[in-house]
Amino acid sequence: xxxxxxxxxxxxxxxxxxxxxxxxxxxxxxxxxxxxxxxxxxxxxxxxxxxxxxxxxxxxxxxxxxxxxxxxxxxxxxxxxxxxxxxxxxxxxxxxxxxxxxxxxxxxxxxxxxxxxxxxxxxxxxxxxxxxxxxxxxxxxxxxxxxxxxxxxxxxxxxxxxxxxxxxxxxxxxxxxxxxxxxxxxxxxxxxxxxxxxxxxxxxxxxxxxxxxxxxxxxxxxxxxxxxxxxxxxxxxxxxxxxxxxxxxxxxxxxxxxxxxxxxxxxxxxxxxxxxxxxxxxxxxxxxxxxxxxxxxxxxxxxxxxxxxxxxxxxxx
Numbered sequence: 001x002x003x004x005x006x007x008x009x010x011x012x013x014x015x016x017x018x019x020x021x022x023x024x025x026x027x028x029x030x031x032x033x034x035x036x037x038x039x040x041x042x043x044x045x046x047x048x049x050x051x052x053x054x055x056x057x058x059x060x061x062x063x064x065x066x067x068x069x070x071x072x073x074x075x076x077x078x079x080x081x082x083x084x085x086x087x088x089x090x091x092x093x094x095x096x097x098x099x100x101x102x103x104x105x106x107x108x109x110x111x112x113x114x115x116x117x118x119x120x121x122x123x124x125x126x127x128x129x130x131x132x133x134x135x136x137x138x139x140x141x142x143x144x145x146x147x148x149x150x151x152x153x154x155x156x157x158x159x160x161x162x163x164x165x166x167x168x169x170x171x172x173x174x175x176x177x178x179x180x181x182x183x184x185x186x187x188x189x190x191x192x193x194x195x196x197x198x199x200x201x202x203x204x205x206x207x208x209x210x211x212x213x214x215x216x217x218x219x220x221x222x223x224x225x226x227x228x229x230x231x232x233x234x235x236x237x238x239x240x241x242x243x244x245x246x247x248x249x250x251x252x253x254x255x256x257x258x259x260x261x262x263x264x265x266x267x268x269x270x271x272x273x274x275x276x277x278x279x280x281x282x283x284x285x286x287x288x289x290x291x292x293x294x295x296x297x298x299x300x301x302x303x304x305x306x307x308x309x310x311x312x313x314x315x316x317x
Contacts, residue, residue: 005059006060007057007058011057012057015056015057016054019040019050020050020054020083021086021087022083022087023037023040023047023054024054024062024076024083025083025084026039026040027070028080031068033047033048033051033069054079058079062076095107106134106296107137107298108127108134108136108296108298108299108302109136109139109154109155109156110136110137110138110139110156110158110159110299110302111139111140111149111158112140112158112159113141113142113143113159113160113285114140114238114239114240114258114261115215115258115260115261115282115285116160116258116260117140117240117260117261117264118261119159119176119177120159121138123302123305124136124302127298127302127305140239142209142210142213143160143162144165144212146158147160150171150288150289151170153293156289156299157287157288157299157302157303158287159176161283161284161285162286162288163283164213164214170290170291170292171288171289171291173286173288174288174306176284176286177284178284179258179259179284179285180259181215181257181278181282182256182259182262182274182278183201183254183255183256183273183274183276183278184247184254184257184265184266184271184272184273184274185251185252185253185255185271185272186248186251186252186253186270186271187271187272188251189254189274190252191274191275192272193275196274197276198222198223198228199226200276201276202229202231203231204233204252204253204254205233205235205250205252205253205254206219206231206233206234206235206253206254206256207234207235207236207247207253207256208235208255209238210236210238213238214282214283215256215258215282218256218282218283219256222278235253240265244268244270247265247270247271248270258282259273287306289303
């Protein structure tokens with residue numbers, strides 16, 4: 001099998017235009033080159049030529065010609081997805097420029113791991129009181145994925161941990177919180193309100209993070225320290241809502257969460273913290289952004305809010 005030569009990035013960027021991406025989105029929406037041409041106000045010959053230019057630029061056909069019209073192939077789906085992302089970014093660009101010119105503070109794309117959601121939302125609430133018209137995009141995910149989003153420019157700042165990155169030096173980090181942990185269960189769990197040991201929960205089904213995440217590693221270390229085998233019955237998730245739903249429906253399930261998230265869940269009356277001693281703390285949270293990029297005014301405001309509350313020694317890490 002002969003693998004086609006893919007044009008270089010420089011070649012692709014030199015040959016593709018925004019009108020090309022607009023046409024690709026229209027073809028995907030209409031399934032017809034004629035209707036796509038009409039929707040973007042160009043002639044059919046012009047659309048045919050533009051599609052040929054796109055396929056030559058990327059070095060591959062993008063659509064299957066069928067009796068129903070044009071259907072994107074695998075490469076076509078890929079480039080259409082990125083075309084939509086590019087247009088979305090342009091829409092965000094326009095929104096941010098408009099907000100800045102209106103004096104509203106622009107737009108902020110910020111990420112967080114689940115354990116830091118309560119902390120971040122407190123700060124965002126304060127920020128919105130100062131800048132009520134600011135547009136905020138909030139993403140909750142794992143540290144690894146948040147760092148990927150920072151790298152690609154999808155996020156500007158995040159609360160996460162850089163220890164999962166092969167290149168932690170690429171980021172500026174500010175230590176903002178020492179995470180404490182709690183074991184959470186349904187309020188009707190048999191051990192609710194009783195002093196318990198980790199061994200009492202060895203046979204339970206645990207709701208946990210993925211194996212490569214700090215909180216999961218901490219839990220594994222705790223079982224090892226107590227000479228216990230790590231549980232086999234696991235449900236992996238990074239979603240607080242999924243965790244709450246699982247605990248609500250399964251009175252014998254348990255989960256290891258940050259105390260901040262545990263407190264939020266307990267306010268629903270559906271969960272409670274089990275009285276199990278967890279002497280150690282997990283890895284701290286950090287406010288993270290890329291070292292080679294300056295922060296926007298909106299991101300600086302958020303960063304300053306966090307920094308203002310820190311002891312002097314913690315303000316630079």
